[in-house]
Amino acid sequence: MASTQLNLDAVIVGAGFSGLYMLHRLREAGFSTCVFEAGDNVGGTWYWNRYPGARCDVESIYYNYTFSEELLNEWTWSAKYAEQPEILRYINFVADKFDLRRDIQFKTRVNTAHYDEEKNRWDIQLDNGQSVTAKFFITAVGCLSASNVPKMKGLETFKGEWYHTGHWPHEKVEFKGKRVGVIGTGSSGIQSIPVIAQEAEHLTVFQRTPQYSSPARNTAHDPEYLKEIRANYNEIKTQMQQSAVGIPVVQGERSALEDPPEERQRLFEAAWEKGGLMTLSSTYNDLSINPEANETAQEFIRSKIREVVKNPEVAEKLLPSFYYGTKRTIIDTNYFETYNRDNVTLIDVRKAPIQEITASGIKTAEEEYDLDMIVFATGFDAMTGPLFKMDIRGKDGVSLKEKWAGGSQTRTYLGIGTAGFPNMFMLTGPESPSVLSNMMVSIEQHVEWVSDCLNYLRENGLGVIEANEDAENNWNQHCREVADMTLFTKTDSWYMGANIEGKARGFQIYLGGVGTYRQICDDVADKGYEGFALIPSKEPVL
Numbered sequence: 018m019a020s021t022q023l024n025l026d027a028v029i030v031g032a033g034f035s036g037l038y039m040l041h042r043l044r045e046a047g048f049s050t051c052v053f054e055a056g057d058n059v060g061g062t063w064y065w066n067r068y069p070g071a072r073c074d075v076e077s078i079y080y081n082y083t084f085s086e087e088l089l090n091e092w093t094w095s096a097k098y099a100e101q102p103e104i105l106r107y108i109n110f111v112a113d114k115f116d117l118r119r120d121i122q123f124k125t126r127v128n129t130a131h132y133d134e135e136k137n138r139w140d141i142q143l144d145n146g147q148s149v150t151a152k153f154f155i156t157a158v159g160c161l162s163a164s165n166v167p168k169m170k171g172l173e174t175f176k177g178e179w180y181h182t183g184h185w186p187h188e189k190v191e192f193k194g195k196r197v198g199v200i201g202t203g204s205s206g207i208q209s210i211p212v213i214a215q216e217a218e219h220l221t222v223f224q225r226t227p228q229y230s231s232p233a234r235n236t237a238h239d240p241e242y243l244k245e246i247r248a249n250y251n252e253i254k255t256q257m258q259q260s261a262v263g264i265p266v267v268q269g270e271r272s273a274l275e276d277p278p279e280e281r282q283r284l285f286e287a288a289w290e291k292g293g294l295m296t297l298s299s300t301y302n303d304l305s306i307n308p309e310a311n312e313t314a315q316e317f318i319r320s321k322i323r324e325v326v327k328n329p330e331v332a333e334k335l336l337p338s339f340y341y342g343t344k345r346t347i348i349d350t351n352y353f354e355t356y357n358r359d360n361v362t363l364i365d366v367r368k369a370p371i372q373e374i375t376a377s378g379i380k381t382a383e384e385e386y387d388l389d390m391i392v393f394a395t396g397f398d399a400m401t402g403p404l405f406k407m408d409i410r411g412k413d414g415v416s417l418k419e420k421w422a423g424g425s426q427t428r429t430y431l432g433i434g435t436a437g438f439p440n441m442f443m444l445t446g447p448e449s450p451s452v453l454s455n456m457m458v459s460i461e462q463h464v465e466w467v468s469d470c471l472n473y474l475r476e477n478g479l480g481v482i483e484a485n486e487d488a489e490n491n492w493n494q495h496c497r498e499v500a501d502m503t504l505f506t507k508t509d510s511w512y513m514g515a516n517i518e519g520k521a522r523g524f525q526i527y528l529g530g531v532g533t534y535r536q537i538c539d540d541v542a543d544k545g546y547e548g549f550a551l552i553p554s555k556e557p558v559l
């Protein structure tokens with residue numbers, strides 16, 4: 018970026034999928050803009066999460082941009098579930114195709130973003146000492162980008178190597194001949210454990226909460242299938258946009274309790290054999306809302322774990338008991354099978370908690386394990402974490418962290434704006450469908466909504482847009498009411514903020530479905546951005 022370009026229409030933070038598309042849209046619309054990105058290349062989540070086995074659990078044909086037909090026709094995914102290097106290649110391909118890099122400043126972190134009411138501009142300080150001002154401040158920081166390495170006594174004394182899955186080194190990590198410990202059995206742990214086990218001399222898995230996981234059944238793509246998908250993509254795109262979670266899913270139309278056990282078993286078996294993210298959870302229409310119905314899916318998966326894992330004691334430790342689907346649904350490749358290997362040991366740290374990391378390994382309440390490497394698959398400070406890494410201050414110098422009381426009082430309007438923070442937009446922010454949808458669908462919808470909004474402001478001589486408190490309180494209440502109708506809020510999960518010590522509990526995702534949500538956002542825009550205060554511009558800033 019040219020050093021003179023310090024006075025921008027919009028600053029975008031982050032060069033992942035959302036930041037890149039935001040940049041493209043705003044530039045196409047003639048706004049001056051720049052992306053600041055901490056990494057040294059594009060990719061966001063897919064730049065940082067390079068751990069072995071990393072894949073996207075949304076089918077590749079749905080996990081791409083849909084805004085450009087040319088782009089859709091130029092890229093071919095090799096497999097049903099794309100692995101991280103292929104997704105990163107795709108993102109680089111997009112950045113090159115649309116010549117995005119010239120407006121991205123890499124290796125640059127946004128430290129502070131303060132709104133100056135007098136000037137109606139955002140003053141942004143970068144970690145290289147540079148200052149930038151912009152009319153609009155747009156966060157494209159992702160929902161899962163603030164890694165969580167739990168505070169464990171003694172980590173600094175550990176003599177071996179240690180890594181977090183969300184900040185994986187760019188160089189190959191060698192497991193061969195090593196005793197590796199993995200802490201955590203969420204999506205990242207379940208993807209990496211089978212791959213690490215194949216290479217390591219010995220793998221010890223430290224599990225706190227056993228997880229439900231079902232087979233992904235990944236396969237290479239058949240060219241004929243892809244041809245058919247291409248031919249029908251417009252229709253598929255509409256289905257994605259109008260669906261509940263951003264992928265076309267055939268949702269069962271009756272309760273799990275309506276079927277006799279044999280029929281239920283038949284349907285669950287068919288879903289298990291078919292594989293995929295939503296297959297099992299969509300078998301019936303009440304698995305996410307009715308505890309008794311949910312129990313039938315739980316028990317089915319537990320029976321599968323008992324079937325796959327040969328050692329009954331190990332199998333017992335792997336049996337989950339929370340409501341199925343209320344932690345992120347996981348699909349795997351040979352996860353439970355991995356516990357049949359001679360070089361894999363499973364430790365239940367719920368029973369015997371980790372007490373400390375020592376110079377030579379991990380000490381639990383029962384035993385000490387010698388390790389050459391520790392892999393933290395311990396997740397993220399989700400949703401608010403990435404935003405709180407910056408000192409964002411709105412009107413009267415109030416920080417976002419203060420306004421949201423560190424996360425417990427998170428309030429947004431549509432997950433895009435928040436009162437007191439004029440001209441700030443959060444792409445896939447808290448209280449939008451975000452992580453409980455196909456992120457690509459939600460990202461495109463938010464980016465297009467925000468760029469349409471900026472065009473509207475420009476066309477109508479408006480200088481300020483700010484969420485009204487009433488509108489955001491209503492939205493917050495609506496989000497909670499929808500979430501409370503489900504079982505999601507009955508489980509301690511990162512969706513609830515429960516994985517971070519001291520973080521207040523609260524469900525921060527809109528569960529009304531991406532189709533409904535899109536309609537709500539479109540209606541707001543059609544009504545002249547109802548729920549937002551719009552103030553005419555004092556100067557022709559845009």
Ligand code: NAP
Nearest residue numbers: 072073074167201202203204205206225226345394395396
């Ligand atoms: P996660 O789901 O939060 O899992 C973290 C794991 O670490 C859990 O098993 C947790 O146990 C454990 N843990 C955390 N702190 C611990 C401690 N102090 N001691 C022992 N165990 C501890 O994190 P993740 O696996 O990185 O996944 C996060 C999200 O990223 C996913 O839910 C998903 O949305 C996304 N993701 C997606 C993909 C994909 O395929 N698209 C792949 C990876 C990740 P508890 O359950 O007891 O807290």
